[in-house]
Amino acid sequence: MKNNFSDIQNTIEELHCKYLPFKDGHTADYIPELAHANTNHFGIAVVTTEGEVFKVGNCEASFTLQSTSKPFVYGLALEQNGQEKMLSKVGVEPTGDAFNSIIELEKQSHRPYNPMINSGAIAVSSLIQGTSFHDKIATIIKAFESYVGHALVVDENVFLSEKKTAHRNRAIAHLLRHFGIIEEDNIEEILDLYFKQCSILVNTIDLATIAATIAGGGVQPFTKNQVVHSNTARDILSLMFTCGMYDSTGEWAYTVGLPAKSGVSGGLLAALPGKMGIAVYSPLIDERGHSLRAVKVFQELAKKYSLSVFSHEDN
Numbered sequence: 117m118k119n120n121f122s123d124i125q126n127t128i129e130e131l132h133c134k135y136l137p138f139k140d141g142h143t144a145d146y147i148p149e150l151a152h153a154n155t156n157h158f159g160i161a162v163v164t165t166e167g168e169v170f171k172v173g174n175c176e177a178s179f180t181l182q183s184t185s186k187p188f189v190y191g192l193a194l195e196q197n198g199q200e201k202m203l204s205k206v207g208v209e210p211t212g213d214a215f216n217s218i219i220e221l222e223k224q225s226h227r228p229y230n231p232m233i234n235s236g237a238i239a240v241s242s243l244i245q246g247t248s249f250h251d252k253i254a255t256i257i258k259a260f261e262s263y264v265g266h267a268l269v270v271d272e273n274v275f276l277s278e279k280k281t282a283h284r285n286r287a288i289a290h291l292l293r294h295f296g297i298i299e300e301d302n303i304e305e306i307l308d309l310y311f312k313q314c315s316i317l318v319n320t321i322d323l324a325t326i327a328a329t330i331a332g333g334g335v336q337p338f339t340k341n342q343v344v345h346s347n348t349a350r351d352i353l354s355l356m357f358t359c360g361m362y363d364s365t366g367e368w369a370y371t372v373g374l375p376a377k378s379g380v381s382g383g384l385l386a387a388l389p390g391k392m393g394i395a396v397y398s399p400l401i402d403e404r405g406h407s408l409r410a411v412k413v414f415q416e417l418a419k420k421y422s423l424s425v426f427s428h429e430d431n
Contacts, residue, residue, distance in 0.1 A: 120421075121392075125170045127420065128160045131413050132172045141400030141408040144182075144380035149277035153179070153382065153399035158409055159320035164392045165332035175320040179397055180274050182379030183232070183405070184323065185260075185313045186240070187330075187352045187360065190231040191344050192259045193243045194351060205243060205297055206236045210359045226295035232359040232377070235288045241310040242298045249305050253312050262343045263329050264322040265336060275308075275315040282307065320383070320397040327385040327393025330356075330375075353387060357425070364404050372414050373424025384410035388423055 136158055145151035159175035162168075194202050204227075211229045228236035246252035253270075261268050289307055292298040298306060318326075328337045334349040335342055344352070356375035361368040368376060374394075376386035382399035384407050394417065396410035418424060 124162055125172075127417070128162065128170060128413075129172045131416055132158065132160055135409045135412055136173075138409055138412070139400065141402055143382075143399050144401055144405070147274070147277050147281060147380070149271075149274045150180075150381055150399070155398075155400055157382075158398045159396065160413055161320040161324040161395050162392055163321065163324040163328040163337055165328055165335070165337050165390065167337040169321065169324075171321060173320075174397070177397065178271075178317045178319055179381045179383055179399070180271050180314060180379075181260075181316045181318055181383065182314045182381045183237070184326075184377045184379040184383050184385055185316065186232050186237045187356050187377050188259065188263065188326065189237070189244070189256060189313050190240050190355065191348045191352045192256065193240050195344060195348055196245045197243055199351075202240075202243070206231045206239050208355060208358070210365055211363070227297060228292075230355060230359040232355060233362065234285055235292065238285065238289050238306065238310050239292055239297050241313070242292075242300065242306045244309060249309065252309055256309070256313050257316060259343075260316055260318075260326075262341065263326045263336065264318065265325065265338050268316050268318065268322075270312050271315045271317050275311050278311040278314060279308065282311065285310070314379075318383070320395050323383050323385045323395035323397070324393045327387040327395060329393070331387035331389050331391060331393050333390075353389060356387070361406065362404055364406065372418040373426055374414070374418065375425075376414070378406040378410070380405045382407045382410070384414070386414060389425065 143151045143153050157174040157177045159173040161175050162170040207229045209229045228239050230236050231240045244252045289303050330349050333346040334344040353375040356377050360377040374386040378384045383397050385395040387393050396413050398407045398409035402408050
C-alpha cells in the first residue's frame with residue numbers, strides 16, 4: 117500500500133531475509149583496517165521523526181562513519197562560518213565524477229565542486245573552528261553525539277590505517293593549499309581532523325537517527341533537541357540529494373529519489389523529509405563505494421512506499 121508504513125517492520129524483515137544471502141561486492145580494502153569487516157553483517161533501521169524505531173539484523177554492530185560524516189560536518193562548518201564563507205571555499209554543484217576526483221581543482225575557480233567529495237570535505241575540515249586540534253575534533257564528536265543522543269568514540273585503528281594510506285588525499289590537500297582554498301599551512305592537522313571524523317564509530321540505528329534528525333528539520337527524534345537550525349537541515353538535505361551518491365546520484369534520484377549519503381565502510385543513510393530516517397549497513401560495496409545490499413533495500417522500499425520526493429502521492 118503506497119505511503120502507509122504500518123507494515124514497515126514486516127517489510128524490512130522480508131528484505132533482510134531476501135538479501136542476506138547476497139554476497140556480491142567487496143570490502144573497502146584500500147583502507148586496510150576496513151578489509152577486516154565482517155561481510156555477514158547486515159542491518160536495516162528506520163527511525164521516525166516521532167521517535168519510533170524499526171530494526172532488523174546486525175543493527176548494533178559498530179562501523180565507522182566514513183563519508184556519511186560529510187554532510188553533517190559541513191552543517192557544523194556552515195553554522196560556524198555562514199553561507200557566504202562556505203560558498204567561497206566549497207561549491208554546491210554535483211560533479212558526475214568519483215568521490216576522490218581532483219579534476220575540478222585544476223579548473224578556473226580551483227574550488228571543490230561540493231562538500232560530499234573528498235576535496236570538498238577536506239576543505240570543510242579546514243574551516244572547523246577551535247583553539248586547537250583537540251578542541252576541533254571534540255566539537256565534531258560532540259555534534260554527532262547530539263545527533264545520536266549518546267557518547268561516541270573514534271576507532272583509532274581505522275584512523276591510523278586511513279592516515280597511513282592517504283597519499284591521494286594528502287595530494288588533494290596540498291593542491292587545496294596551493295590554490296588558497298585551504299588558508300593555513302597545517303595540512304597534516306587538517307587531514308587528521310578529516311580522518312578522525314571518518315573514523316567515528318556508530319551503528320545502524322545511530323545512522324538512521326542522524327537521518328531522522330535532518331528529516332525533522334534538525335530536531336533529534338528522542339531528545340527533541342534542535343541539533344542544527346532548520347535552514348541548515350534544509351541545506352544538508354539539498355546537498356545529499358544532488359551530490360550524496362557521487363557519480364551515481366542521477367541513477368539514485370531516478371530509482372530511489374531521497375536525499376542520501378553513503379560511506380565505504382558500508383553505511384548508507386537517507387531521509388524522507390518530515391517523516392523518517394532510514395539506514396542500512398553492509399560492508400560489501402560496489403566500485404562507487406556504495407553498499408550493494410543497501411542500494412537494493414532502498415530501491416525496494418522506494419518502490420513499495422513511493423518514497424521519492426517527486427512522488428505525487430501524499431507522504
